[in-house]
Amino acid sequence: MTSIAERRAVVRRTPPLALVGAYVSLTKPKLVELLLVTTLPAMMLAAGGWPGTGLVVATLVGGMLAAGAANTINCWYDRDIDRIMSRTRDRPTVTGVVAPRAALTFGVILAWISLVVLGVFTTPLATALAAVAMLAYSVFYTMVLKRRTHHNTVFGGLPGAAPVLIGWAAVTGSLxxxxxxxxxxxxxxxxxxxxxxxxxxxxxxxxxxxxxxxxxxxxxxxxxxxxxxxxxxxxxxxxxxxxxxxxxxxxxxxxxxxxxxxxxxxxxxxxxxxxxxxxxxxxxxxxxxxxxxxxxxxxxxxxxx
Structure with a gap:
């Protein structure tokens, strides 16, 4: 376990661009990309065609920020077990490049921005679904179920499929x-x-x-x-x-x-x-x-x- 002084030293040695990249990596961009792959077809099915560039951009950006927020909070909470696993031991919350409090703050800020974007440019239902999905993944899956039951994956699949509903609701305001x-x-x-x-x-x-x-x-x-x-x-x-x-x-x-x-x-x-x-x-x-x-x-x- 690194001390606060050691973490600060790591941050000071990290170039600005690398620090930005570290924060971006907390959002798990590849996972976000895979989730958003389902959002656009859902929107087009709902609209029966192209739903409008402005709405598509707002929904994709809002969805990207929402998923990134949930993933960042996941990295913040799981930093103890991430340290043990070979696949995750290089995450910034483990190496000390991003301090735990900074990671949590970043995740919360992303969550609020995502809800503002969706709330202003899409529909109340899409915004509410995004909020529920973030809570489901970052709290109920990450903090409650992941370490307690092997059924965690099934529950985690619910917020994982939420972009479909968010995309549809962003176009129609309903399901x-x-x-x-x-x-x-x-x-x-x-x-x-x-x-x-x-x-x-x-x-x-x-x-x-x-x-x-x-x-x-x-x-x-x-x-x-x-x-x-x-x-x-x-x-x-x-x-x-x-x-x-x-x-x-x-x-x-x-x-x-x-x-x-x-x-x-x-x-x-x-x-x-x-x-x-x-x-x-x-x-x-x-x-x-x-x-x-x-x-x-x-x-x-x-x-x-």
Whole structure:
């Protein structure tokens, strides 16, 4: 544990640009980018076309700040276990580049700015959903559930899928079945996505005392549950076109094909584990990112064409 004097010395030695980069890294930009991938298609589905550049920019910026705020508070709170895990030991809150109080202050400021942006330029419902999502992730997931139950990932999937609802509500000021179904797809998709990552770093989580599913259950169980959630992703995907009249075959066929591919890859992961071969969980993790990117592109193209 570094002292206050040591942390101040680290900050003084850090160049200004590197310090800015450290604060940005607390927001977990790659995770924010992945979350925002689902926001634009949700907005376009709600509008039946392009919802307007100003609204899109405000919603994406507000959503980016909200997600960044929740991630920053996560880094602030988890700095003790981040120090133990190889994947997170270089975070600025661990190295001392950003002091704990500064990180918390930064996260709170980002949260308030995000709500101001969404409140001024979008709708009250979108703003309220963003506030609930930030609280759900930074408080209920990070501070309450993450270290207490292996069901933490399932609960964490709720705020993780919230950008879909926020995007829809930003356009219409309400919610509808297409938004709920799209939310369901993103929610179910997250379980195999994150369990693959948690399997890659299962020993880190074990050392840190975090009861991820990959820590409390064997690899076969993790892969089986991932396959079950992939089937759930496909099942919910099958509802997308029926509840969304504006969608046609341009999105319908890829949505189902991508869901089937996701199911196949989770079963391939399970088969490798059962055969005693290297399980390669990061392959499924990469597939999951490609799946969500292509799904969002298909929905956008269908609306445009």
């Amino acid at each position: 509808a079945w297409p938004a709920v179904v799209f939310f369901g797809i993103v929610f179910c998709w997250q379980m195999p996505h994150f369990w693959a990552l948690a399997s890659r770093y299962r020993y880190d989580y074990f050392r840190a005392g975090v009861p991820m599913l990959s820590v409390v259950a064997g690899p076969v169980t993790v892969a089986r549950q991932s396959a079950a959630w992939a089937w759930a992703t496909l099942a919910v995907s099958a509802l997308m076109v029926p509840v969304t009249p504006q969608l046609g075959w341009i999105a319908g066929a890829p949505v189902l094909a991508l869901g089937a591919w996701y199911v196949y890859e989770t079963h391939a992961w399970l088969a490798r584990i059962k055969a005693g071969a290297p399980d390669r969980p990061m392959k499924l993790f990469s597939v999951s990112i490609t799946y969500m990117t292509l799904l969002s592109i298909a929905l956008v193209l269908d609306v445009l064409l």
